[in-house]
Structures are given as structure tokens and as C-alpha cells.
Amino acid sequence: MPRHAFDSDDWPKRFRRRGLRFTEPRRLILDILNGTNEHLSAEEIYLAVHKKYPGIGLTTVYRTLDLLVEMGLVHQFQFGDGRSRYELIHNPGKPGHHHHLVCSRCKRIIDYDDFVEEEVELIRKVEEALAKKHDFSIEGHLIQFYGICRECRE
Amino acid sequence: MPRHAFDSDDWPKRFRRRGLRFTEPRRLILDILNGTNEHLSAEEIYLAVHKKYPGIGLTTVYRTLDLLVEMGLVHQFQFGDGRSRYELIHNPGKPGHHHHLVCSRCKRIIDYDDFVEEEVELIRKVEEALAKKHDFSIEGHLIQFYGICRECRE
DNA sequence: TAGTAAATGAAAATCATTTTCATTAAGGAG
DNA sequence: CTCCTTAATGAAAATGATTTTCATTTACTA
Structure with a gap:
């Protein structure tokens, strides 16, 4: 059983529980984060999502990332290169x-x-x-x- | 003997050793950092120095801080509020x-x-x-x- | 199926920081 | 002491990341 199964199944619930919608852009952003070990910047995430969903806007990426951090699903780091970098928390709270x-x-x-x-x-x-x-x-x-x-x- | 005596006496030497000049703006910036326990931002340092030396420019503050970090006299931190914050290293290397x-x-x-x-x-x-x-x-x-x-x- | 609030994207705005560039000042050579 | 070279400075413009605004679209609920 892949480590991420638990979390990704849970994502929609976590959103709905807050009265939020688990939309396509949100799913795609989480998928990208879930599929990498790198510490991507907002722009890198935008570019990655853009390949599958060219309509996405950078604004949405920023907004979604803020939300995910707020929800405790993603860590935001600053390593000193001038932009935030994001990392999925694979096992939130644990x-x-x-x-x-x-x-x-x-x-x-x-x-x-x-x-x-x-x-x-x-x-x-x-x-x-x-x-x-x-x-x-x-x-x-x-x-x-x-x-x-x-x-x-x- | 105040803790900072050692360091501040040393500052001019540290600059000259590198072929750099220990100018008034530089001295004032170090004085501010030396006189606080807070973790000041570039702008806060600028404002503090500005009171004593109104001619100072924000650019000089940024440049000086970069230099001080490079010289190992100052730590630069990012606490997540969107700007760098600076702290004098009172006993460099120790x-x-x-x-x-x-x-x-x-x-x-x-x-x-x-x-x-x-x-x-x-x-x-x-x-x-x-x-x-x-x-x-x-x-x-x-x-x-x-x-x-x-x-x-x- | 209509109504309401959430979500979105484009464009503009913001904010911290960096770069450019012309000017000033410091320290060494003569 | 004066010239000369290089460092240092400040103002203004540029940059780059992030946020805000606003009009539009979309998703669930009544």
C-alpha cells in the first residue's frame, strides 16, 4: 500500500469538512506535491500543473498553497533563496x-x-x-x- | 566590561583587513544592531539610523547588511513574515x-x-x-x- | 432549476530587495 | 599637501515574488 493512499483519499473530506470544494486545480496541485520529493516553489508548481491544465493561474496556485498550509497539509519553508518552497506533509500530525x-x-x-x-x-x-x-x-x-x-x- | 567591547573595538580592523572602509553608515548600522535584542528588519534599521544620520539610504542599509552577513558578523533570519531580520553575532565564531x-x-x-x-x-x-x-x-x-x-x- | 457562496483567472497593485548610474569620499603614492 | 584610484553612497528605476481587486464561472443547496 503506497504511503500516500491514506492521505489522498482523505483530501476531499478534509476540504468538505471545512465547507470548501475539492476542485480540479486543488487536486492537481496536491497531486504534484504528492508526486515529488523536491521542494517546489509556487512558480514551479504552477508550471507543472500548467502542463495538464493550461487554464490554471498563478494566483490560484498561491491561494491554494496558502490554504493547504493553513489546513496543515503542507509545510512552507524559506531556505534563503527568496521564495517560499512547499512540501506535502505525507502523514499529517504523525x-x-x-x-x-x-x-x-x-x-x-x-x-x-x-x-x-x-x-x-x-x-x-x-x-x-x-x-x-x-x-x-x-x-x-x-x-x-x-x-x-x-x-x-x- | 560590557560584552560588546571586544567586538566593537574589532570592527574597524575587520573591515580594513578586507580592504574595506569602516564608514559612518556602517558604524551606525552596527551600533544599532549592537544596541538591541530585537530582530530588526532592514527597514527598521534604516529608520533607526535615519534619526542620527538622515542622509542614509535604504540601499546602503541593504548593502551593508549583506556585507555584514558575508563577513560573519551578522545573522540573517527569515521568520516567515516576508522580510529578513538581522541579528548581531556578539561573539563571532564562539x-x-x-x-x-x-x-x-x-x-x-x-x-x-x-x-x-x-x-x-x-x-x-x-x-x-x-x-x-x-x-x-x-x-x-x-x-x-x-x-x-x-x-x-x- | 434557481440562488448563493466559493473558486477562479487576469490584470493591477504591493512590498521587499536589487541594480544602475552618477556622485562623493577615503586612503595611498608622489 | 594634492592627485589618483577605488570604495562607498544615495536616488531612482528595475525586478521578482506575492497579494489584492474585480468581474466571471462553478458547485452545491434549497
Whole structure:
């Protein structure tokens, strides 16, 4: 069973539950995000959807992405290249979580999840302490390492 | 002895060493950053400097900030409010390091350094493993927690 | 099937940041 | 001290991502 089956079956429901419609542009945008490991920008998503559905407008892409972020289905990141990049949350609310390694020069992004487990334990501790100390309800974290990849080092 | 004495004495040298000039606008921008705990945007820095030196241009602020980041004297962050925010590194290359807790609603930022010590140990391990595995030379990391502060929760 | 609110796309507007370009200022050479 | 070369600056224009406006279309509900 593919990892995404659960989520994609759920998409229409998640929209309807909010009184929103699961339209073609929305479905296509989610499909693109679901089908890539890359961290696409709004424009890249627009171009990808445009191939299948040339009528789409960039505005709709932006609006849909905002909505998906708001719904907790998509993460929005800023890696420092001046535009937001988006990533589907494959298992909303649950593990399956990874962090990023970013090349400061070429902006290549590598996902890693093999050390996250150890990190997560610590993070949970820190989260709890911070929440208490600063009276914050913590919803998430962002962990990125910056450096220079081999190609750029040469 | 104030914490910043070391650094500010050093600023002119750091510039000259690169064949750059330590001009009034540059000094004022560094002074502003040195005198605040906030995470100012370029425009906020511009406005602050403008009071003492009305001739300054926003362009110069942007250029100087880029330079300071490049020189490793200033950190540039993006907390998701659409503009870069800048923070002086009080002890370049050394500890004195902190992480951020960001309110997703009001964008208030809280610095914390009390748990960083434990984090750092883990981080060093993860950094090393990532560097080896992905052939990256890692230069830094970004750790932020997101949540909702008390005020915004009410 | 009509009515109402949501969704959409094109074009214009906005906002942060960068570039261009002509001018000014600083520090070294003589 | 003055000339000269290069760095630094500011204003204005350009850019690029994102948002807003607005008129139109579409989807569900009564």
C-alpha cells in the first residue's frame, strides 16, 4: 500500500469538512506535491500543473498553497533563496518527519530522517521546557543545517 | 566590561583587513544592531539610523547588511513574515549562541539559550554524521520552535 | 432549476530587495 | 599637501515574488 493512499483519499473530506470544494486545480496541485520529493516553489508548481491544465493561474496556485498550509497539509519553508518552497506533509500530525540539509551556495536541499529519531527525543524535552517557561503552546519546529555541498566545494 | 567591547573595538580592523572602509553608515548600522535584542528588519534599521544620520539610504542599509552577513558578523533570519531580520553575532565564531521561539500568530520572537547546551552536544553529533554521509561541510544550523504565545492564545 | 457562496483567472497593485548610474569620499603614492 | 584610484553612497528605476481587486464561472443547496 503506497504511503500516500491514506492521505489522498482523505483530501476531499478534509476540504468538505471545512465547507470548501475539492476542485480540479486543488487536486492537481496536491497531486504534484504528492508526486515529488523536491521542494517546489509556487512558480514551479504552477508550471507543472500548467502542463495538464493550461487554464490554471498563478494566483490560484498561491491561494491554494496558502490554504493547504493553513489546513496543515503542507509545510512552507524559506531556505534563503527568496521564495517560499512547499512540501506535502505525507502523514499529517504523525511522525514520518524529516529535517533539511541546505547548501548555502547552490541551495540544493537534502532531506534526512536517519538522525531525526535521536533529535526528536531531545526536542521533545526542550519543547516541553520552553512551553512551560515561556507559556507557549508549541506546534512545531524547524531544524536545518547549512553548509557547502561537495560539488560547490570544488 | 560590557560584552560588546571586544567586538566593537574589532570592527574597524575587520573591515580594513578586507580592504574595506569602516564608514559612518556602517558604524551606525552596527551600533544599532549592537544596541538591541530585537530582530530588526532592514527597514527598521534604516529608520533607526535615519534619526542620527538622515542622509542614509535604504540601499546602503541593504548593502551593508549583506556585507555584514558575508563577513560573519551578522545573522540573517527569515521568520516567515516576508522580510529578513538581522541579528548581531556578539561573539563571532564562539558560543554565546541561542535559538528562537517564534509565535506563529504575532511573530513575536523569544531568544533562548538555556537549553542550547544540551542541544549543542547532540547537534554536533548529528552534524558530524551528516557531514560524512552527504559530503557536506557544515557551517551552521538553524533551530526554531513555532507555537502560539499566551497573549495570542487568549 | 434557481440562488448563493466559493473558486477562479487576469490584470493591477504591493512590498521587499536589487541594480544602475552618477556622485562623493577615503586612503595611498608622489 | 594634492592627485589618483577605488570604495562607498544615495536616488531612482528595475525586478521578482506575492497579494489584492474585480468581474466571471462553478458547485452545491434549497
